[in-house]
Amino acid sequence: MGNKDWTRKDLLGLEELSEEEILTVLDTAESFKEVSTRSIKKVPALRGKVVVTMFIEPSTRTRTSFSLAAQRLSADVVDFSAATSSLSKGESLKDTALNIEAMGVDIVIIRHTAPGAPHLLAKVLKASVINAGDGPHEHPTQGLLDIFTMREKFGRIKGLKVAVLGDINHSRVARSNIWGLKKLGAEVIACGPSTLIPSTIEKLGVKVSYNIDEILPEVDVINILRIQLERQQSGLFPSIREYTRLFGINSERLSRAKKDVLVMHPGPVNRGIEITPEVADGKNSVILSQVSNGLAVRMAVLYLVSGVTRSSE
Amino acid sequence: MESILITNGRVIDPANKIDSVMNVLVENGKITSVGNKKPNADKVIDAKGMYVTPGLIDMHVHLREPGNEDEETIASGSAAAINGGFTSLAAMPNTEPSVDNEASAEFVYLQAKRTGKANIYPIGAITKGRKGVELSEMGQLVRGGAVGFSDDGDPVQNASIMLRGLTYSKMFGKTVIAHCEDKTLSGNGVMNSGHTAMTLGLSGIPGISEEITVHRDIALAKAANAKLHIAHISTAGSVELVRNAKKKGVSVTCEATPHHLTLTDEYIKSFDTTFKMNPPLRTKSDMEAVREGLKDGTIDVIASDHAPHSSEKKDVEFNVAPFGIIGIETILPVIMTELVNKGIITISQAVEKLTVNPARILGIPKGTLSTGADADITIIDPNYQWVIDPDKFKSKSRNCPFAGWKVTGKAVKVIVSGKVFENT
Numbered sequence: 001m002g003n004k005d006w007t008r009k010d011l012l013g014l015e016e017l018s019e020e021e022i023l024t025v026l027d028t029a030e031s032f033k034e035v036s037t038r039s040i041k042k043v044p045a046l047r048g049k050v051v052v053t054m055f056i057e058p059s060t061r062t063r064t065s066f067s068l069a070a071q072r073l074s075a076d077v078v079d080f081s082a083a084t085s086s087l088s089k090g091e092s093l094k095d096t097a098l099n100i101e102a103m104g105v106d107i108v109i110i111r112h113t114a115p116g117a118p119h120l121l122a123k124v125l126k127a128s129v130i131n132a133g134d135g136p137h138e139h140p141t142q143g144l145l146d147i148f149t150m151r152e153k154f155g156r157i158k159g160l161k162v163a164v165l166g167d168i169n170h171s172r173v174a175r176s177n178i179w180g181l182k183k184l185g186a187e188v189i190a191c192g193p194s195t196l197i198p199s200t201i202e203k204l205g206v207k208v209s210y211n212i213d214e215i216l217p218e219v220d221v222i223n224i225l226r227i228q229l230e231r232q233q234s235g236l237f238p239s240i241r242e243y244t245r246l247f248g249i250n251s252e253r254l255s256r257a258k259k260d261v262l263v264m265h266p267g268p269v270n271r272g273i274e275i276t277p278e279v280a281d282g283k284n285s286v287i288l289s290q291v292s293n294g295l296a297v298r299m300a301v302l303y304l305v306s307g308v309t310r311s312s313e
Numbered sequence: 314m315e316s317i318l319i320t321n322g323r324v325i326d327p328a329n330k331i332d333s334v335m336n337v338l339v340e341n342g343k344i345t346s347v348g349n350k351k352p353n354a355d356k357v358i359d360a361k362g363m364y365v366t367p368g369l370i371d372m373h374v375h376l377r378e379p380g381n382e383d384e385e386t387i388a389s390g391s392a393a394a395i396n397g398g399f400t401s402l403a404a405m406p407n408t409e410p411s412v413d414n415e416a417s418a419e420f421v422y423l424q425a426k427r428t429g430k431a432n433i434y435p436i437g438a439i440t441k442g443r444k445g446v447e448l449s450e451m452g453q454l455v456r457g458g459a460v461g462f463s464d465d466g467d468p469v470q471n472a473s474i475m476l477r478g479l480t481y482s483k484m485f486g487k488t489v490i491a492h493c494e495d496k497t498l499s500g501n502g503v504m505n506s507g508h509t510a511m512t513l514g515l516s517g518i519p520g521i522s523e524e525i526t527v528h529r530d531i532a533l534a535k536a537a538n539a540k541l542h543i544a545h546i547s548t549a550g551s552v553e554l555v556r557n558a559k560k561k562g563v564s565v566t567c568e569a570t571p572h573h574l575t576l577t578d579e580y581i582k583s584f585d586t587t588f589k590m591n592p593p594l595r596t597k598s599d600m601e602a603v604r605e606g607l608k609d610g611t612i613d614v615i616a617s618d619h620a621p622h623s624s625e626k627k628d629v630e631f632n633v634a635p636f637g638i639i640g641i642e643t644i645l646p647v648i649m650t651e652l653v654n655k656g657i658i659t660i661s662q663a664v665e666k667l668t669v670n671p672a673r674i675l676g677i678p679k680g681t682l683s684t685g686a687d688a689d690i691t692i693i694d695p696n697y698q699w700v701i702d703p704d705k706f707k708s709k710s711r712n713c714p715f716a717g718w719k720v721t722g723k724a725v726k727v728i729v730s731g732k733v734f735e736n737t
Contacts, residue, residue, distance in 0.1 A: 015512065092629055114630035115514040116584030135632070137514030172514060200508040 003028065006304040010122040010129040013138035014179040022180055026148050028300035029293070035072065036296060045303050046075035052100055054080045055111040055132070056093070061267060061291070062132050062142075066109050069298035075306075078105075097121045107306060110134075128305040136170045141301055142266055143176025145294040147184065149286055150221055152293070153262055158185035163215055165247060166225030166274060167196040169236075173266045177223060178204050189215050192225075192247060195236045212247050213256070221262040224249055227274045240273055250276040254284065262286055314731050315355035316340045322360025322692065326367060327665035328681035337365055339688040342731035347682050358726065358733075360692055366664045367680050368400025368689025368729065371641055372671040373490075373544055373568060373616035375465075376402075376433070378424065380409025385621040385709050387421065390641070391430035392707035393619075395734045397642040398724025400689035401432040401679050403671070406443065407465040413438035413449040418457030431729060432689070434460040434677060436490060439478040445469045448481055455485045460675040463490035463544070466591060466636070470496055472529060479539035488540040488566075488674050491530045493551070494592070498522035503632045505578040505593040513581065515632060518593050520548035527551045531558045531565055542674050543567035545618050547592040549602030556611040566674050568614035569603050571640060571647040572714060576600070580714070586627045586634035587714045590620065604657055613670045615663065617644045621710030642706050643715045649695065649722030660695075692726040699723060 005024045014022065035043055051070040055063050063079070070077045080100060091099075097108060107128045110118050115137035122129040133139040151157055162181055168174045168190045181188050182205050190201050191209045202208060209215045216222070227243060237243055249263065263275075263284045271277050280287060317339040324335040324347060331347065338346040338354060346352065371394065377385040385393075387404075394402050404421055406412035412421060418435040425433035437454030441447045443464040451462060462482050468491060469475040475491075482489050499518040504510050506517025527543055531554060534541035546552060546567045558565045572590065577597050580588045588594060606612040620637025627634050645667075653660050672680030679689055701718045703711040727734045 092625065094628060112630070114632050116631045119584045120630060135514050175512070175514065198511040200511050203508050204512075 003304055003307060007308060009305060009308045010118070011140050011301050011305055012118050012122060012129065012131045014140050014143045014176045014183070015138065017183070019183045022144070022147070022183060025144055025297065025300050025304065026151060028304060029144070029148055029296040032299040032303070033293070033296035035299070036292070042072055042074055044074045046070065046073035046306055049075045049106040049306055050078065050104055051075045051107045051109065051302065052078045052080050052105045053109045054097070054100070056117070057111050057113045057133070059111055059133070062111060065291070065294045066132060066298050069295050070302055072295070073299055073302055075302070093117060094120060094124055097125055101125050101127050107302060128308065130301060130305065133172050136172050136175070138176045139172040140176050141294065141298050142173050143180045144301070145290055145297040146177055146223060146264060146266070147180045148293050148297050149264065149290050150262060152289070153286065154220065157181065160186040160221060161189070161219045162186050162221040162223060163189045163191050163219045164223045164225065165191045165212060165249070166227055167231055168192055168201060169196045169198055170228065170231065171225050173225060178206055182206070189219065191215060193237045193243070196231070213253065216253060216257045219261065220258065221264060222249060222257070223264045224274050226266065226268065226270060244273055248274055248276065249279050251278050251282070254279055254282070260284075264290060266290070314341050317356045317358060317728070317731065317733065318352060318354035319358045319360050319365055319690065319692065320351065322363045322365035324365045324682065325661055325664045326682040327661055328367070328669040329683060331682070332661050337682060337690065339690070339728070339731050342688050344682055344684055344686050344688050346684060358692070362694070362696070363725070364660065364693040364695055366691050366693065367668040367682050368727065369398050369645065369667045369691050369724070370401040370671040370680055371399050371617050371619065371644065372403040372614060372675060374402045374404055374619040374641060375407060375621065375637070376404045377621055378408060379420070383709065384623050387424040387433060388428040389707060389709045390619075391425060391428045391433065393641045394431035395727045396707045396736055398645045398691045398693065398727055399431055399641060400691065400727060400729045401434065401677070402641070403434045403436050403460060403675055405436050405463060405465045406438040407467070411438050411443045412436070412459070413441050413443065413454070415450065415453035415457035418454050418459045422458040430734070432679070434458065434675065436461045436463050438462065439464045439469055439489060440474065443467045445471055445474060448474070448478055451481055451485060451487070455487065459487070460677055461488045461490050461542070463492065465492055468492045468494050468526065472533065475530065476533045476537055479534055479537040479541065483537065483539045486676060488542045490542045490544050491526070492544045493523050493526035493530060495522045495525050498525065503589065504581050505595050507578060507596060509578045509581060513584070518591065520550060520595060520599065523548055523592055524550040524554060527554045531555070531563055534565060535563045539564070541565045545570050545573065545592055545616070546603060546606070546612060547573045547595050548599045552602045552606035552611055556606065559611065566613040567611070568616045569607055569612045570616060570618045571644050572638065573600065573603050574607065575647060575651045576714060584631045586629070586631055587638060587712050587716070589631065589634055589636055590618070590638050591636035604652070607652070607666070608658055613666060614674065615644065615648060615666045616671070617641050621708055622712050624711060627712050638712050638714050639706070639708050639710050642708060643701055643713060645693070645724055646699070646701070646720035646722045647715055647718070650720040654721060688728055688731040690728040691724050693722060694725045695722050697721065697723040697725065
């Protein structure tokens with residue numbers, strides 16, 4: 001089993017992946033997408049393997065998506081409900097993971113509020129580690145599924161102009177999108193309030209704009225990030241109302257964009273805040289395709305890393 | 314007490330402007346002659362090919378006793394000091410409870426005496442409990458042995474209280490040591506603000522949080538006409554502020570750590586918590602500016618900011634790990650290998666910043682090989698090559714960012730008031 005173009009035990013981020021590795025995931029995901037259209041949606045690729053989802057930060061959709069992906073590959077899936085982390089003075093994350101591994105786990109999928117938590121596990125575990133989001137650092141499968149969705153629609157990534165809109169500072173989705181898109185030759189514009197755009201972001205080859213109306217007519221994709229209420233409360237921007245006025249995507253704004261512009265959102269959507277319901281449900285929106293593609297991408301990632309998991313040798 | 318003659322060594326004593334091959338005679342725990350004569354002695358140490366320097370002084374360490382004796386004690390810290398070539402340490406008051414009264418200062422002094430290795434001088438807190446609200450009993454602290462004042466990692470945020478602390482400390486002729494950080498700017502930051510923090514998704518501690526406080530404290534020291542020492546300076550802007558203040562005659566000194574002189578924030582790319590400390594590792598241009606400050610004399614002292622932490626506290630997610638790394642046992646070889654041998658500073662500059670300068674700032678009778686001085690002497694083999702292995706340290710903790718480094722230079726013999734310790 002396995003793919004000769006894939007040698008990584010873990011998927012921790014898109015920063016360290018090469019263009020070829022990203023394409024390997026996308027191509028593998030394409031073949032798994034076909035599986036989802038069959039009446040029997042299960043393949044035996046991971047039969048006998050144990051996958052654990054360890055979500056230290058709550059999330060429903062990413063966890064469900066990963067569980068479903070693992071089940072479609074015939075793996076046994078265990079959800080580890082962690083009320084414990086070293087953030088809450090219990091058992092340390094490292095000990096928890098070693099204990100789980102001692103039960104014979106092949107792949108650990110981790111979501112954590114702390115950047116680098118998956119890296120800490122990857123260092124100590126023989127099992128594969130998949131990062132399902134580590135604080136504001138990376139969310140590689142989200143980045144991959146976003147890119148997969150763009151490639152599906154346009155047939156290419158090279159030369160596309162993609163706006164990532166919102167709270168870039170605190171967004172792992174933004175970071176993974178930027179790394180992946182830049183490696184595949186897209187142009188990326190980071191757009192949002194100046195207090196939510198990191199001052200060194202341009203070093204990643206990204207353009208910065210504080211005015212969505214200025215860039216909207218020229219972009220092929222708008223990837224709209226969820227705006228967190230707590231950021232307003234900590235004083236990073238004055239009000240939700242002003243945010244919506246300046247950056248919210250509504251029909252009126254969208255009418256000035258390209259006809260075939262792709263409207264994306266990683267979810268969960270704050271309807272009426274960063275995006276109006278008409279736009280979220282409109283013809284340019286691919287928000288639900290992102291969710292279905294997420295399943296195929298996660299199957300591909302599970303399949304690829306399982307070919308290199310050390311405990312399976 | 315037996316007399317000792319150290320012969321044929323290259324004696325480097327910046328306070329007396331000596332740098333030449335000479336003999337040093339020690340009698341009754343004191344230095345009785347330095348020169349070309351070869352008087353008789355009970356014991357002769359042949360220091361051919363070695364440097365003979367005043368006992369090294371690390372004016373910024375954390376010894377964790379009382380409070381966290383699993384991480385370091387005054388005894389283990391003293392042993393680490395000797396192993397690193399240091400005969401005197403100044404211990405910061407952030408123990409539990411903190412050193413903010415006469416008895417707690419005296420406890421540090423007595424514990425060190427009981428251990429009988431390095432001299433340990435307590436630094437007293439500026440405010441009670443290091444809470445930044447009421448001044449501590451500085452006068453009583455001095456009676457207990459305190460040689461300076463600092464609230465250490467919880468710097469006094471209220472400028473008016475800092476001004477009073479500086480003004481009050483003048484009565485005792487002691488220096489106030491400032492960890493400069495504006496907590497409203499550093500917030501919940503865990504590493505240097507900048508590109509690396511941005512890519513890692515970690516919250517940043519901006520350089521300006523240090524600089525704005527360096528600026529403030531210089532202004533306050535000038536207003537109070539008091540002695541200020543800036544701890545672990547880490548940014549180009551801070552170096553420039555101190556340089557200008559010195560030109561204008563403000564009584565300000567400062568120190569830099571080996572890690573801020575040799576490492577940058579890019580080392581954090583792997584989320585390794587042995588590179589997490591406060592102030593955080595900065596950028597390459599900051600590091601170069603700190604080196605420049607060391608070279609031109611803006612930076613008076615090299616100190617380790619030795620901060621032991623147990624592995625169970627450090628081996629966690631980066632943002633919850635405590636700040637701090639150990640350093641007493643690596644400061645000398647790292648400085649010799651990375652700065653002296655690479656021509657950034659001379660050995661005599663390095664020795665000055667590790668002996669007489671910290672002694673003058675703290676007002677302690679140490680740091681020279683003058684006749685009549687306590688026989689605190691470090692004998693360094695400048696050609697000794699070794700690989701840093703924290704498992705061999707005398708410190709109780711292992712949080713060392715230099716593990717695995719190949720270094721040159723080691724303190725092979727350390728003499729404290731005439732008592733000889735051999736490092737193997």
